[in-house]
Amino acid sequence: MAPAKLAALTLCLLGILFWQHDSSQVAHWSYSGEAGPEHWGELSRENSACKAGHEQSPIDIQTAERGSPQPIQFDYQPSPLNIVNNGHSIQVNYSPGSKISVGGTDYEVVQFHFHQPSEEEVQGRRYDMVMHIVHKDNEGHLAVVAVLMNTGRENAALQQVWNHLPASPGDQYEIGDISVNLSSLLPGPKGYYTFDGSLTTPPCTEGVRWFVLKTPVQLSGAQLAAFSRLYPDTARPIQPTNGRKIEEH
Secondary structure (H helix, E strand, C coil): HHHHHHHHHHHHHHHHHHHHHCCCCCCCCCCCCHHHHHHHHHHHHHHHHHHCCCCCCCEEECCCEEEECCCCEEEEECEEEEEEEECCEEEEECCCCCCEEEEEEEEEEEEEEEECCCCCCCCCCCCEEEEEEEECCCCCCEEEEEEEECCCCCCCHHHHHHHHCCCCCCEEEEEEEEECHHHCCCCCCCCCCEEECCCCCCCEEECCCCCECCCEEEEEEHHHHHHHHHHHCCCCCCCCCCCCCEECC
């Protein structure tokens, strides 16, 4: 493997580990103030892509080319609830055995977490929340499925997670007799936009394949408020598209 590719892969894997467990070894960052998004690239050398990268996420999806039919094959299985407040969001770590398949490549689920409001925009519109489902293939390359969320009726599947929200950073609950199934958190139609991007948190590593589902799901105002009490603004600002290709399927 070429040194540059190996370095990028290493940073990508570090990004997954950071998402899974906040660490004092990672430079402190936040969504506001002196450690906010406009300063991420200056906080440490490892965060250089946050400032110098050319395929950063999130983006505003304004135009997209119609791609040849390539549906995402979802194969999500139930997982015991393992939920953590990582200091920046609520995250659920997923047990092995669940995956998506796209264009002949399999990506296994690692974890999912939430941002409020949505980080992605579609035609300049931000949604009330987004769920990011993080996957990796057998070489460590990342793929993220973004599920947009709007306020409406209560989401029963989401409530299974919300019933056990850890209130303080570092709190983690492993509840073996309660399971969550990502299939129940997906919309019916599975059409999507896809593009190359990055992690949306430091170290902002590029080389991440993004799939933004076009159809949003709903959550209640009370469910949105419950998350907002913990993390009222966890969305990185929109990044330049820089002419990258966006496909619609």
